[in-house]
Amino acid sequence: MKYLKKYFIFVVIFFIGLIYFLYLPVSYNFDGTVYSYFLRYSIIKKDYISKIHPHHLLYHPLAVGTYKALVSISKVPFLEYFHLQILSLLFxxxxxxxxxxxxxxxxxxxxxxxxxxxxxxxxxxxxxxxxxxxxxxxxxxxxxxxxxxxxxxxxxxxxxxxxxxxxxxxxxxxxxxxxxxxxxxxxxxxxxxxxxxxxxxxxxxxxxxxxxxxxxxxxxxxxxxxxxxxxxxxxxxxxxxxxxxxxxxxxxxxxxxxxxxxxxxxxxxxxxxxxxxxxxxxxxxxxxxxxxxxxxxxxxxxxxxxxxxxxxxxxxxxxxxxxxxxxxxxxxxxxxxxxxxxxxxxxxxxxxxxxxxxxxxxxxxxxTEIQNNRNFLLAESIREKTNEGSIIVIAGNNSGYMYGKIYIPYFAMRNTWILDWILGRGFTLYDLKEQIRGTILRGKKIFFLSELTYMSDSVRELIKTHKLSQKDYKDFLNHLKFGRRIELLDGFYLLEVEKVL
Known part of the structure; x- marks a missing residue:
C-alpha cells in the first residue's frame, strides 16, 4: 500500500499529460508561431545563434537541440510548432x-x-x-x-x-x-x-x-x-x-x-x-x-x-x-x-x-477546432492559391490581418512584405514602389492583400502611425497596375501587381 501511495502521483500526472496531449490546441498563438519559424530557420540554415533572443536566451538553443535529437532518433521530421508544444507539455x-x-x-x-x-x-x-x-x-x-x-x-x-x-x-x-x-x-x-x-x-x-x-x-x-x-x-x-x-x-x-x-x-x-x-x-x-x-x-x-x-x-x-x-x-x-x-x-x-x-x-x-482559427485558414488559402516564391504584401498592423506577418511565412511558406515594418524602418512609399518595380522585373510575383488596396482600417492605421496622408497613399496605389484577383476567405482577396506605372 505504501508503495502504491508513493507512486500514485505519477499515475495522476500521466493522466493529466494524456488529457493535455489529446487536446493540443491548433489555435497557434502568435509568439509560438514565431518561435516555430525561428526553429525551422535555424534547422534549415544551420544558423543556431542569430535567432536567439536576449529576453529568453535559453529557449531557442533548447528547442533546436531537442528537435535535432528527436528527429535523429525518430528519422521523421515533424511540425516545429508541435515539437514546442510537446516541450511545454513535458515541462x-x-x-x-x-x-x-x-x-x-x-x-x-x-x-x-x-x-x-x-x-x-x-x-x-x-x-x-x-x-x-x-x-x-x-x-x-x-x-x-x-x-x-x-x-x-x-x-x-x-x-x-x-x-x-x-x-x-x-x-x-x-x-x-x-x-x-x-x-x-x-x-x-x-x-x-x-x-x-x-x-x-x-x-x-x-x-x-x-x-x-x-x-x-x-x-x-x-x-x-x-x-x-x-x-x-x-x-x-x-x-x-x-x-x-x-x-x-x-x-x-x-x-x-x-x-x-x-x-x-x-x-x-x-x-x-x-x-x-x-x-x-x-x-x-x-x-x-x-x-x-x-x-x-x-x-x-x-x-x-x-x-x-x-x-x-x-x-x-x-x-x-x-x-x-x-x-x-x-x-x-x-x-x-x-x-x-x-x-x-x-x-x-x-x-x-x-x-x-x-x-x-x-x-x-x-x-482544438481548426475551423475556429480563421487566421490559419486564411494562410492556408494563400498557400494553396499562390506559387512558391510569390511575395505577399500585407499591412501587418492590429486593424488587419495582423497574424499574417508570421502565419504567411510559416504556414503559407510565402515571402511576406510587412508595410508597417517597412515604413517603420524609414523607407518611404516611393522606396517601396521602386522595390516592387525591380522585383517584378526580376520575374517575381507580387500580390497585395485586399486590406491594402483601398482605404481600409488597416490603411488608416498605417497613415496615422507613420504620419502619411491619404493623398500620398492613394497616389502610391495609382502607380500600381493590378491584374489577377484571387479570392480567399472571409472577404479577403489578393491582387497581383502586374507592373509599376
Missing part, C-alpha cells in the same frame, strides 16, 4: 511533480497534495501554456524547483542549487529575475545568515553573467545597446517605439486582478469565473489569517509580490505573465483549506470539477 508535468512535493511538505496530507496538483494542472493559464509553443512553462519549472530546493530542503547545497535554478528561469524570460526580489524579501524576514545570502547572490549573479557573456561573444551583440534600446528605443522589428507599460491607476490595478482571475478560470463566463475566484480568495485569506501552518508561508506571499507589482503595470492583461502569481496563490489556497479536515477535500474537489469544466469547454476545447 508542465515536471513542474507538477515539484508542486506536489511542495504541497505535501507543507501539509503532510497526501490526497490534498494530489488535489492541489489537479487544481493547478487544470487552472487555465497553466493548462493553456503547457500545451502551447511558449517559453513560460519551462521558466516556471525552474522557479518552482528552485523554491522547492531553497525552502523545502534542508541540504548544505540548497543555496547553490536554487541559485542555479532561478538563474536558468531567467533564460526563459528575463522578467523571471523578479524571483530574486522574492528570495531577498524572504531572506530578510527570516534573518538568513549574511554568508548564506552572499553565496546565493554570488552563484546567481555568476550564472546570469555566464549566460549573457557567452551570448554576447557568440552573437557579437552589444548587450548594453540592446537593453538600452529595449527600455528607451524602438521595436527591433517594427522600427518604431512600442510601449508595453500601462498608466499607473486604480483601473489598471483592477485590470491586472481581472487577468489573474482569468489565468485561473477562463473568463468567457464572467459570473462563474468571478464566483470561483472570490471563493478561492476568501478561503485563502481566512487560512492566512488563521496562521495554523506546518511551514512558514512567507515564501509563497513574497513569490507573488514582485510579479504582481510589476505585471500590474506591464503587459497587464496578458495571463501568461500571471503564472508566477497564480501558482503560489493556488498553493496557498490548498494549504489554507487543508486544515478543514474532511471538508477540505470536498471543497477542493468541487472547485477542481468546476475549474476543469469551465476551462475545458470555454477555453481549451474551442482552441
Amino acid at each position: 508542465g508535468l515536471l513542474t507538477l511533480i515539484f508542486i506536489y512535493k511542495i504541497i505535501l511538505y507543507s501539509t503532510s496530507k497526501y490526497f490534498i497534495s494530489i488535489a492541489g496538483v489537479l487544481l493547478i494542472a487544470f487552472s487555465y493559464a497553466f493548462w493553456l501554456f503547457s500545451v502551447e509553443a511558449e517559453i513560460h512553462i519551462p521558466g516556471l519549472f525552474f522557479i518552482v524547483s528552485g523554491i522547492f530546493f531553497l525552502f523545502f530542503q534542508d541540504k548544505s547545497n540548497k543555496y547553490l542549487m536554487s541559485a542555479i535554478l532561478f538563474s536558468l528561469s531567467a533564460g526563459f524570460h528575463l522578467t523571471n529575475i523578479l524571483i530574486l526580489a522574492s528570495v531577498l524579501f524572504v531572506f530578510f524576514v527570516r534573518k538568513t545568515k549574511i554568508k548564506e545570502a552572499l553565496i546565493f547572490l554570488g552563484v546567481y549573479s555568476v550564472s546570469i553573467f555566464i549566460q549573457y557573456f557567452l551570448y554576447s561573444i557568440l552573437s557579437k551583440t552589444n548587450l548594453i545597446s540592446f537593453f538600452k534600446n529595449v527600455l528607451f528605443g524602438k521595436d527591433p522589428f517594427a522600427g518604431y517605439r512600442i510601449s508595453y507599460w500601462e498608466p499607473f491607476s486604480i483601473k489598471t490595478l483592477f485590470l491586472s486582478i481581472n487577468s489573474i482571475k482569468n489565468a485561473i478560470f477562463e473568463g468567457t463566463n464572467p459570473f462563474i469565473s468571478s464566483i470561483l475566484f472570490l471563493t478561492l480568495l476568501i478561503f485563502t485569506t481566512f487560512g492566512i489569517l488563521k496562521r495554523d501552518f506546518k511551514f512558514k508561508i512567507d515564501c509563497f506571499l513574497f513569490w507573488m509580490l514582485p510579479y504582481f507589482l510589476f505585471f500590474s503595470f506591464w503587459e497587464t492583461r496578458n495571463i501568461e505573465f500571471k503564472l508566477n502569481i497564480v501558482t503560489p496563490l493556488l498553493i496557498l489556497f490548498v494549504i489554507s483549506i487543508s486544515n478543514l479536515e474532511r471538508r477540505s477535500l470536498l471543497i477542493i474537489s468541487f472547485i477542481i470539477i468546476l475549474t476543469f469544466i469551465n476551462n475545458f469547454y470555454f477555453g481549451i476545447k474551442p482552441k
Whole structure:
C-alpha cells in the first residue's frame, strides 16, 4: 500500500499529460508561431545563434537541440510548432511533480497534495501554456524547483542549487529575475545568515553573467545597446517605439486582478469565473489569517509580490505573465483549506470539477477546432492559391490581418512584405514602389492583400502611425497596375501587381 501511495502521483500526472496531449490546441498563438519559424530557420540554415533572443536566451538553443535529437532518433521530421508544444507539455508535468512535493511538505496530507496538483494542472493559464509553443512553462519549472530546493530542503547545497535554478528561469524570460526580489524579501524576514545570502547572490549573479557573456561573444551583440534600446528605443522589428507599460491607476490595478482571475478560470463566463475566484480568495485569506501552518508561508506571499507589482503595470492583461502569481496563490489556497479536515477535500474537489469544466469547454476545447482559427485558414488559402516564391504584401498592423506577418511565412511558406515594418524602418512609399518595380522585373510575383488596396482600417492605421496622408497613399496605389484577383476567405482577396506605372 505504501508503495502504491508513493507512486500514485505519477499515475495522476500521466493522466493529466494524456488529457493535455489529446487536446493540443491548433489555435497557434502568435509568439509560438514565431518561435516555430525561428526553429525551422535555424534547422534549415544551420544558423543556431542569430535567432536567439536576449529576453529568453535559453529557449531557442533548447528547442533546436531537442528537435535535432528527436528527429535523429525518430528519422521523421515533424511540425516545429508541435515539437514546442510537446516541450511545454513535458515541462508542465515536471513542474507538477515539484508542486506536489511542495504541497505535501507543507501539509503532510497526501490526497490534498494530489488535489492541489489537479487544481493547478487544470487552472487555465497553466493548462493553456503547457500545451502551447511558449517559453513560460519551462521558466516556471525552474522557479518552482528552485523554491522547492531553497525552502523545502534542508541540504548544505540548497543555496547553490536554487541559485542555479532561478538563474536558468531567467533564460526563459528575463522578467523571471523578479524571483530574486522574492528570495531577498524572504531572506530578510527570516534573518538568513549574511554568508548564506552572499553565496546565493554570488552563484546567481555568476550564472546570469555566464549566460549573457557567452551570448554576447557568440552573437557579437552589444548587450548594453540592446537593453538600452529595449527600455528607451524602438521595436527591433517594427522600427518604431512600442510601449508595453500601462498608466499607473486604480483601473489598471483592477485590470491586472481581472487577468489573474482569468489565468485561473477562463473568463468567457464572467459570473462563474468571478464566483470561483472570490471563493478561492476568501478561503485563502481566512487560512492566512488563521496562521495554523506546518511551514512558514512567507515564501509563497513574497513569490507573488514582485510579479504582481510589476505585471500590474506591464503587459497587464496578458495571463501568461500571471503564472508566477497564480501558482503560489493556488498553493496557498490548498494549504489554507487543508486544515478543514474532511471538508477540505470536498471543497477542493468541487472547485477542481468546476475549474476543469469551465476551462475545458470555454477555453481549451474551442482552441482544438481548426475551423475556429480563421487566421490559419486564411494562410492556408494563400498557400494553396499562390506559387512558391510569390511575395505577399500585407499591412501587418492590429486593424488587419495582423497574424499574417508570421502565419504567411510559416504556414503559407510565402515571402511576406510587412508595410508597417517597412515604413517603420524609414523607407518611404516611393522606396517601396521602386522595390516592387525591380522585383517584378526580376520575374517575381507580387500580390497585395485586399486590406491594402483601398482605404481600409488597416490603411488608416498605417497613415496615422507613420504620419502619411491619404493623398500620398492613394497616389502610391495609382502607380500600381493590378491584374489577377484571387479570392480567399472571409472577404479577403489578393491582387497581383502586374507592373509599376
